[in-house]
Amino acid sequence: IACSTINVTADRLVFRQLRGGPRLASLIAAVGLSFMFQWLGLQINGSGQRIWPTVIPNGGVTLGPITIDYSTIVVTGITIPILIALTAFVTRTRHGQAMRATSQDMGAAELMGINVNRTIGVTFAIGGALAGAAGLLYFSTFGNTNYLDGYQFGLIAFTAAVLGGVGNLPGAVLGGFLIGILQAFNDGFTYAIGQQWSQ
Secondary structure (H helix, E strand, O other), rough: OOHOOOOOHHHHHHHHHHHHOOOHHHHHHHHHHHHHHHHOOOOOHHOOOEEEEEEOOOOOOEOOOOEEEEHHHHHHEEEEHHHHHHHHHHHHHHHHHHHHHHHOHHHHHHHOOOOOHHHHHHHHHHHHHHHHHHHHOOOHOOOOOOHHHHHHHHHHHHHHHHOOOOOHHHHHHHHHHHHHHHHHHHHOOOOOOHHHHHH
């Protein structure tokens, strides 16, 4: 709820004012907002990494030579239902149709009676809620926070979305898994290029 509120507020105060302008203006505003959120994170969290107790216990389920961490089971068990629900919402509801129409052609959507500002506001609310869920899962799994986490994960999320196909929800999740697997292999294999190159 808090992340949805932050996202909707950002839309109302910043992005709605730039909606009729060039796309570059919105991109620059998004970068500026990310710097503001980093500053806010720096004030709340401090400049170093903070360690917190985790909710998900250590250990995992052992299947022969393979151990699957509890955190992997919990994250996968939450991600899959969220993905199914979001895909159903976007593809099978009137508001999902309005979201897709607005993303394709805002002017035509408005002519067809779609309230573009409300549709974009709801999209920002959903995006904020999903970012909050992802942050909570990360926090519960690893138990640490850093003021730069949002910036780094935003870059990874953007890369995953491009890799999976922008607008393709299952593809974005698959892109995220692929990036995570590549990073894990690079961090863990003896003959990989090294952990310092992962990011």
